[in-house]
Amino acid sequence: xxxxIRLRELIRxxxxxxxxxxxxxxxxxxxxxxxxxxxxxxxTYRCRNVAKLLYMHMLGYxxxxxxxxxxxxxxxxxxxxxxxxxxxxxxxxxxxxxxxxLMTNCIKNDLNHSTQYVQGLALCTLxxxxxxxxxxxxxxxxxxLLKTSNSYLRxxxxxxxxxxxxxxxxxxxxxxxxxxxxxxxxxxxxxHTSVVLLTExxxxxxxxxxxxxxxxxxVPQLVRILKNLIMSGYSPExxxxxxxxPFLQVRILRLLRILGxxxxxxxxxxxDILAQVATNTETSKNVGNAILYETVxxxxxxxxxxxxxxxxxxxxxxxxxxxxxxxxxxALTSLLKTVQTDHNAVQRHRSTIVDCLKDLDVSIKRxxxxxxxxxxxxxxIRGMMKELLYFLDSCDPEFKADCASGVFLAAEKxxxxxxWHIDTIMRxxxxxxxxxxxxxxxxxxxxxxxxxxxxxxxxxxxxxxLLDDISQQPLVQVSSWCIGEYGDLLVSGQCEEEExxxxxxxxxxxxxxxxxxxxxxxxxxxxxxLTAIMKLSTRFSSVNRIKKVVSIYGSSIDVExxxxxxxxxxxxxxxxHMRPALLERMPIMEKTASNGPTEIVQTNxxxxxxxxxxxxxxxxxxxxxxxxxxxxLLGGNDVVPVIQTTLPTKPASAGGExxxLLGxxxxSSGPAPAPSVPISQPPFLLDGLSSQPxxxxxxxxxxxxxxYSKNGLKIEFTFERANPNPNIAVITIHATNTTEADxxxxxxxxxxxxxxxxxxxxxxxxxxxxxxxxxxxxxxxVLNPQKQQLRMRVKLTYTHKGSPVxxxxxxxxxxxxxxx
Amino acid sequence: MQFMLLFSRQxxxxxxxxxxxxxxxxxxxxxxxxxxxxxxRKPKMCSFLEWRDLKIVYKRYASLYFCCAVExxxxxxITLEIIHRYVELLDKYFGSVCELDIIFNFxxxxxxxxxxxxxxxxxxxxxxxxxxxxxQADLLQExxxQADLLQEVRxxxxx
Numbered sequence: 019x020x021x022x023i024r025l026r027e028l029i030r031x032x033x034x035x036x037x038x039x040x041x042x043x044x045x046x047x048x049x050x051x052x053x054x055x056x057x058x059x060x061x062t063y064r065c066r067n068v069a070k071l072l073y074m075h076m077l078g079y080x081x082x083x084x085x086x087x088x089x090x091x092x093x094x095x096x097x098x099x100x101x102x103x104x105x106x107x108x109x110x111x112x113x114x115x116x117x118x119x120l121m122t123n124c125i126k127n128d129l130n131h132s133t134q135y136v137q138g139l140a141l142c143t144l145x146x147x148x149x150x151x152x153x154x155x156x157x158x159x160x161x162x163l164l165k166t167s168n169s170y171l172r173x174x175x176x177x178x179x180x181x182x183x184x185x186x187x188x189x190x191x192x193x194x195x196x197x198x199x200x201x202x203x204x205x206x207x208x209x210h211t212s213v214v215l216l217t218e219x220x221x222x223x224x225x226x227x228x229x230x231x232x233x234x235x236x237v238p239q240l241v242r243i244l245k246n247l248i249m250s251g252y253s254p255e256x257x258x259x260x261x262x263x264p265f266l267q268v269r270i271l272r273l274l275r276i277l278g279x280x281x282x283x284x285x286x287x288x289x290d291i292l293a294q295v296a297t298n299t300e301t302s303k304n305v306g307n308a309i310l311y312e313t314v315x316x317x318x319x320x321x322x323x324x325x326x327x328x329x330x331x332x333x334x335x336x337x338x339x340x341x342x343x344x345x346x347x348x349a350l351t352s353l354l355k356t357v358q359t360d361h362n363a364v365q366r367h368r369s370t371i372v373d374c375l376k377d378l379d380v381s382i383k384r385x386x387x388x389x390x391x392x393x394x395x396x397x398x399i400r401g402m403m404k405e406l407l408y409f410l411d412s413c414d415p416e417f418k419a420d421c422a423s424g425v426f427l428a429a430e431k432x433x434x435x436x437x438w439h440i441d442t443i444m445r446x447x448x449x450x451x452x453x454x455x456x457x458x459x460x461x462x463x464x465x466x467x468x469x470x471x472x473x474x475x476x477x478x479x480x481x482x483x484l485l486d487d488i489s490q491q492p493l494v495q496v497s498s499w500c501i502g503e504y505g506d507l508l509v510s511g512q513c514e515e516e517e518x519x520x521x522x523x524x525x526x527x528x529x530x531x532x533x534x535x536x537x538x539x540x541x542x543x544x545x546x547x548l549t550a551i552m553k554l555s556t557r558f559s560s561v562n563r564i565k566k567v568v569s570i571y572g573s574s575i576d577v578e579x580x581x582x583x584x585x586x587x588x589x590x591x592x593x594x595h596m597r598p599a600l601l602e603r604m605p606i607m608e609k610t611a612s613n614g615p616t617e618i619v620q621t622n623x624x625x626x627x628x629x630x631x632x633x634x635x636x637x638x639x640x641x642x643x644x645x646x647x648x649x650x651l652l653g654g655n656d657v658v659p660v661i662q663t664t665l666p667t668k669p670a671s672a673g674g675e676x677x678x679l680l681g682x683x684x685x686s687s688g689p690a691p692a693p694s695v696p697i698s699q700p701p702f703l704l705d706g707l708s709s710q711p712x713x714x715x716x717x718x719x720x721x722x723x724x725x726y727s728k729n730g731l732k733i734e735f736t737f738e739r740a741n742p743n744p745n746i747a748v749i750t751i752h753a754t755n756t757t758e759a760d761x762x763x764x765x766x767x768x769x770x771x772x773x774x775x776x777x778x779x780x781x782x783x784x785x786x787x788x789x790x791x792x793x794x795x796x797x798x799x800v801l802n803p804q805k806q807q808l809r810m811r812v813k814l815t816y817t818h819k820g821s822p823v824x825x826x827x828x829x830x831x832x833x834x835x836x837x838x
Numbered sequence: 839m840q841f842m843l844l845f846s847r848q849x850x851x852x853x854x855x856x857x858x859x860x861x862x863x864x865x866x867x868x869x870x871x872x873x874x875x876x877x878x879r880k881p882k883m884c885s886f887l888e889w890r891d892l893k894i895v896y897k898r899y900a901s902l903y904f905c906c907a908v909e910x911x912x913x914x915x916i917t918l919e920i921i922h923r924y925v926e927l928l929d930k931y932f933g934s935v936c937e938l939d940i941i942f943n944f945x946x947x948x949x950x951x952x953x954x955x956x957x958x959x960x961x962x963x964x965x966x967x968x969x970x971x972x973x974q975a976d977l978l979q980e981x982x983x984q985a986d987l988l989q990e991v992r993x994x995x996x997x
Contacts, residue, residue, distance in 0.1 A: 102945065112859055173961050
């Protein structure tokens with residue numbers, strides 16, 4: 019058998035392949051040759067063959083048949099073989115397979131080899147991919163090498179110990195004595211790795227941390243080493259652009275951070291050196307900035323004096339002006355972390371931060387945006403908003419939703435005047451209207467309603483906006499609603515804030531009808547405009563035109579529109595005397611919460627006063643998609659509401675209520691709605707407000723819901739009412755696990771908004787068995803006296819496959835019956 | 839550090855060093871996705887990005903991308919320095935290193951990396967010492983190969 023070809027030869031050959039197929043053919047041929055060579059147990063060429071296999075593996079081809087060969091190479095006496103063997107082990111073997119355990123003995127022998135380079139190979143491999151079993155077996159050897167005087171081995175042993183501790187934390191103690199003398203070494207390699215080892219120990223064990231702080235008194239030692247590095251002259255061996263061993267400096271600063279955290283004495287002991295590093299480090303190159311960055315992180319994290327903190331933030335401010343975008347990125351990230359605690363200091367750099375909104379890099383822009391929102395306050399709102407709105411105009415679509423929400427929140431908190439608030443909202447709707455979140459439409463409507471003196475101005479501006487562009491649905495919805503409510507102000511030209519426009523009733527109706535027929539309007543929007551047209555029947559004089567429109571839509575294919583039209587038609591025909599009362603101007607709405615769903619109390623208007631149930635139901639705004647969920651839960655098939663009057667869990671349908679209230683309505687006047695058309699749109703949401711089901715029959719079963727489903731863990735909520743007290747909802751959580759490993763130490767925690775009270779009873783167990791073999795159940799009792807929409811934040815912690823997992827989630831999709 | 843990848847502008851992997859236990863399949867998937875993400879970035883963008891739940895630091899040197907995934911607490915700027923140090927070591931070793939050197943001598947690139955980093959952390963901060971260690975190891979290897987050659991010749995010529 020001819021000698022197998024050399025590695026370089028193979029590489030050259032494979033690279034001449036012109037197609038993927040050709041390459042595959044060459045590789046297959048070579049693999050076959052290698053396989054037969056392996057079968058012949060050829061010692062001479064094993065090294066060469068494995069090297070070739072590693073090359074092919076890197077190209078993406080399977081190489082598992084070489085795993086055992088790597089082990090044979092490691093066991094060989096030749097250094098060349100061991101080198102390739104260990105490399106192969108690190109590339110091909112993984113700790114999940116038992117094969118790797120066969121290495122343990124070889125590594126043990128090699129750790130005691132006479133040649134330090136062999137020992138080095140063994141330490142490197144163990145430190146790179148040693149499994150917990152291997153680490154347990156070999157920890158003793160590593161500890162021995164930690165005490166050797168050979169610095170080449172000592173530094174490797176230190177990092178190997180770090181790996182051992184990561185895999186088997188209980189073994190930390192055994193390395194303690196050996197670690198003690200490490201810091202007195204002169205060798206920078208040993209120093210660096212020792213600092214890494216000490217850092218790992220401190221991070222893992224608070225006891226160790228205390229020990230290092232109080233007993234070993236590490237801080238002064240580290241400070242001394244750092245000082246020497248800075249003060250000592252040029253050392254060619256460790257110099258990087260004029261700075262002496264920046265890697266070591268950064269690691270020491272990081273360890274100091276951990277030692278100084280929440281400890282006054284340690285923090286004080288390092289104040290001076292931190293100030294020194296912060297002021298003396300050369301900043302022209304990346305190295306210097308790397309050290310400054312670490313210094314800033316340390317200063318902000320320990321109990322430093324205020325002067326030092328201001329210094330740190332100023333450094334970050336300077337970073338923001340740096341030409342290097344990496345430095346700007348790092349500065350923005352750090353400022354975002356400190357903006358809560360050192361708000362005033364960060365405010366000073368506001369203008370620089372706002373400039374970063376115009377940066378080209380996406381990550382920088384995002385951070386600048388988040389930081390900008392964090393910095394908005396009553397004083398700078400006007401200026402900041404101008405910048406943020408400009409940003410909204412020109413930013414990428416991925417930012418628009420977040421930016422719009424941020425603008426709304428900020429405007430709500432700090433608006434200097436109602437007019438400004440409305441103008442700002444208009445600006446957002448016109449520039450980023452399609453990215454605005456669903457719940458902002460009801461929020462805006464409520465805001466507008468409450469700004470009584472601005473009604474005329476608002477409706478005029480919205481009308482003008484509609485004339486320009488009808489593609490942005492939230493804008494169109496808000497505009498139609500306003501025109502419906504305040505159309506009379508519009509045509510009478512009563513605007514005080516700006517020049518009133520001349521608009522006739524017909525023009526207004528043209529616009530609204532245009533919305534109905536336009537392809538750009540969604541069904542929800544069409545609903546809004548039809549209702550708006552209807553409302554104008556009491557505010558405008560051209561009632562006939564409105565009647566005509568309404569009757570046309572009585573036969574619309576869109577069931578939602580059809581229903582509305584039919585009902586309005588009925589209003590004209592049979593209940594005309596009630597019409598003015600029903601279509602009266604909306605009263606001011608009260609807001610009970612500024613975040614999340616708003617509770618709106620409707621005291622008159624759409625509901626018939628003679629039915630006491632509906633007199634003062636708390637109405638809640640639900641985003642359209644939530645109503646869709648409800649519909650889904652109910653199977654979406656009882657969508658044709660109205661005719662039956664005893665549907666207990668019928669989704670909100672005020673129009674339906676109307677018909678119910680008015681008794682058996684004969685629908686012979688209009689065509690009967692198609693009985694079995696499944697609805698794909700939300701149910702009738704009266705102008706974005708849904709009302710409580712008329713028939714408060716809570717004894718109907720509340721459907722269960724999936725609250726959380728991620729990484730194989732699924733949590734379902736089932737509900738029941740505690741009968742003596744209807745304000746208490748009893749939720750049972752069922753946690754199941756679809757992965758192949760059990761989830762142990764499972765803890766479920768929940769938090770609710772302030773108006774609720776939560777009681778968590780003990781869980782059935784704290785282990786969620788794998789593959790859905792069982793579930794953990796736990797009962798939660800929620801007291802909801804104000805009948806607000808139930809929201810919950812849950813925190814899950816468990817151990818899965820040996821590693822701890824933690825997750826936070828919001829649960830918002832509670833079915834309304836659970837809290838109404 | 840969790841892993842380091844070197845890849846060309848066409849997305850071909852030239853070196854992959856993993857410091858976390860992952861199966862071959864998972865490694866392949868991560869490499870593929872990450873390489874695509876980075877190749878899609880424009881030259882003006884910064885060297886750091888958040889990808890999945892990792893912090894990624896990358897830098898391009900001629901036709902090769904050097905990409906590291908670091909932990910949350912790691913200093914991104916010093917990671918750039920680590921990458922740079924590795925490039926300097928390769929450069930010193932191969933003499934004006936280019937991609938072809940790393941392709942044809944990939945095992946040496948690994949050996950150099952393993953003298954510089956261990957378990958994802960720097961083990962030696964002096965350029966000189968890393969290169970010295972490699973040099974010595976290479977000499978050891980050469981000595982053994984020489985001995986082998988002599989042995990073969992002796993066997994052939996021995997009566």
